[in-house]
Amino acid sequence: MADEAPFQLLHNELIQYIYKCADSGETENGRNITKLENMGFRVGQGLIERLTKDTARFKDELDIMKFICKDFWTCVFKKQIDNLRTNHQGIYVLQDNKFRLLSQLAAGKQYLEQAPKYLAFTCGLVRGALSSLGVKSIVTAEVSVMPACKFQVMIQKM
Amino acid sequence: MADEAPFQLLHNELIQYIYKCADSGETENGRNITKLENMGFRVGQGLIERLTKDTARFKDELDIMKFICKDFWTCVFKKQIDNLRTNHQGIYVLQDNKFRLLSQLAAGKQYLEQAPKYLAFTCGLVRGALSSLGVKSIVTAEVSVMPACKFQVMIQKM
Numbered sequence: 054m055a056d057e058a059p060f061q062l063l064h065n066e067l068i069q070y071i072y073k074c075a076d077s078g079e080t081e082n083g084r085n086i087t088k089l090e091n092m093g094f095r096v097g098q099g100l101i102e103r104l105t106k107d108t109a110r111f112k113d114e115l116d117i118m119k120f121i122c123k124d125f126w127t128c129v130f131k132k133q134i135d136n137l138r139t140n141h142q143g144i145y146v147l148q149d150n151k152f153r154l155l156s157q158l159a160a161g162k163q164y165l166e167q168a169p170k171y172l173a174f175t176c177g178l179v180r181g182a183l184s185s186l187g188v189k190s191i192v193t194a195e196v197s198v199m200p201a202c203k204f205q206v207m208i209q210k211m
Numbered sequence: 212m213a214d215e216a217p218f219q220l221l222h223n224e225l226i227q228y229i230y231k232c233a234d235s236g237e238t239e240n241g242r243n244i245t246k247l248e249n250m251g252f253r254v255g256q257g258l259i260e261r262l263t264k265d266t267a268r269f270k271d272e273l274d275i276m277k278f279i280c281k282d283f284w285t286c287v288f289k290k291q292i293d294n295l296r297t298n299h300q301g302i303y304v305l306q307d308n309k310f311r312l313l314s315q316l317a318a319g320k321q322y323l324e325q326a327p328k329y330l331a332f333t334c335g336l337v338r339g340a341l342s343s344l345g346v347k348s349i350v351t352a353e354v355s356v357m358p359a360c361k362f363q364v365m366i367q368k369m
Contacts, residue, residue, distance in 0.1 A: 054213075056217040056286065058257070058258055058261050058262075059218045059257065059258060059287045060217045060218045060221060060284060060287065062253075062257045062258060063218060063221050063222065063225070063250075063254055065223075066250040066253060066254060067221070067224075067225055068227075070225075070228075070246070070250065071228070074232060080300065087289060088228070092221075092224040092228065095220075095224060096217065096220040096224060099216070099220045100217060103216050104216075128214065128216065129217045194306055195338055201234060205235070
């Protein structure tokens with residue numbers, strides 16, 4: 054189904070708009086990534102509020118991460134995270150084997166350098182959701198083979 | 212359910228971003244509306260392509276409009292248009308009694324002047340979808356009582 058399409062297409066427009074508006078250059082690219090990350094953060098905050106309105110209190114950090122991988126991911130991307138791993142010391146790796154916001158780029162290496170701008174929003178999304186649940190984190194993403202993607206969440210102990 | 216929330220929240224971010232970037236002023240407001248309308252146009256084009264991939268050929272204009280009111284609207288807003296009227300001379304009025312992109316604004320008259328920026332993207336969305344189906348149109352929107360909203364489609368005969 055095309056259920057995730059409106060979000061995906063709007064996300065594309067947003068990226069294109071931000072990049073078109075800004076002047077080119079290395080610094081500007083970093084700034085655009087930050088803008089996208091910040092927007093993701095706010096959307097993540099709003100979204101988790103709605104999603105957890107009627108859920109039971111979370112047991113622990115792992116319980117929260119499982120919610121992000123299942124309910125939260127499904128709400129945005131219409132699929133779950135395929136694999137969640139943790140070192141049990143505050144690092145979590147969320148693997149999506151077919152990440153929707155990358156699946157429109159051709160697989161292979163030729164667009165690999167374009168990947169960061171398609172991931173920044175989602176890094177912010179996860180960070181915003183966690184933040185609203187009282188978990189401070191740093192979220193980064195890495196792609197080795199498109200459209201598979203790994204999000205690394207490092208919990209910041211307070 | 213929160214199914215339409217990711218799209219809705221992202222749409223908000225987009226509006227805020229566009230308005231924040233631009234200088235204030237009357238001309239600029241018009242330009243922002245146009246930008247939003249154009250983005251909606253492209254998203255509408257992409258979306259209708261995916262949605263009609265496996266559908267039968269449309270019988271006529273009215274058949275197309277019904278598809279927009281049902282399948283297309285449901286895909287984006289998770290509900291159908293509540294009422295479709297036509298004068299059978301190329302004018303269609305699509306009424307949504309609870310338009311999702313307005314439902315977060317307080318009902319009443321105090322935010323009525325904010326409405327156009329929440330409608331521009333969707334006007335473009337409909338125009339883009341119709342355009343991809345070979346129907347050239349002008350789409351405008353009007354709000355009398357929030358969050359109800361009417362979209363007027365004027366078909367341009369070619």
